[in-house]
Amino acid sequence: MFKRTKSETPTEPQTIKEGGKGRPTPTRKEAEAAARARARGPRDRKEMRKAERDQRYERSQKIRSAMKTGDERYFLPRDKGPVRRFIRDYVDVRFSVVELMIPLLIISMVLSYTGQAALVQASSLILMATLLFVIVDLFVLRLRLRRELTRRFPDEDLKGTTWYALMRAMQMKFMRMPKSQRKIGQKLPDTYR
Numbered sequence: 001m002f003k004r005t006k007s008e009t010p011t012e013p014q015t016i017k018e019g020g021k022g023r024p025t026p027t028r029k030e031a032e033a034a035a036r037a038r039a040r041g042p043r044d045r046k047e048m049r050k051a052e053r054d055q056r057y058e059r060s061q062k063i064r065s066a067m068k069t070g071d072e073r074y075f076l077p078r079d080k081g082p083v084r085r086f087i088r089d090y091v092d093v094r095f096s097v098v099e100l101m102i103p104l105l106i107i108s109m110v111l112s113y114t115g116q117a118a119l120v121q122a123s124s125l126i127l128m129a130t131l132l133f134v135i136v137d138l139f140v141l142r143l144r145l146r147r148e149l150t151r152r153f154p155d156e157d158l159k160g161t162t163w164y165a166l167m168r169a170m171q172m173k174f175m176r177m178p179k180s181q182r183k184i185g186q187k188l189p190d191t192y193r
Helices: 028-039 045-069 082-093 098-112 117-152 161-169
Strands: none
Touching (some): 082 161, 117 161
């Protein structure tokens, strides 16, 4: 009654062909059922909101993964183009005082809570020096970046590039999005077209 008959043979594992899609082709019945399911719209508002939320989630996941890998097709409009790519690379290859800002601010905070007058004064001195160095560093970045942009992209509109560079430079390197594609000190290519 529950024995295996001779006509049933164990199925062999399917081999995946090199360059194939990695799954079997769906039958006509399965393809038509999937097409009908896609064509059938949501029946009520709850389903419609859920479908929109799922689409938004998928779109944001695609953008997030593109930001990590550097795939410019899915970047936000503010990050697209050769000028923005150059700015990102220019900011990423230079060492910035902002990289040291968080540790210096933590040291300043710890010193200010000690209660000793000399250490509190040292704390405020560290804080003011840090802010001064950051401002000078950002000013130098702006001057040098403007010179490079006018040399490399003479015909491009450079509106908004300073703000874009300063906002990127103010972030810690590991927090920057799109993710940095260059290392500190790496030589930049001559063309970005």
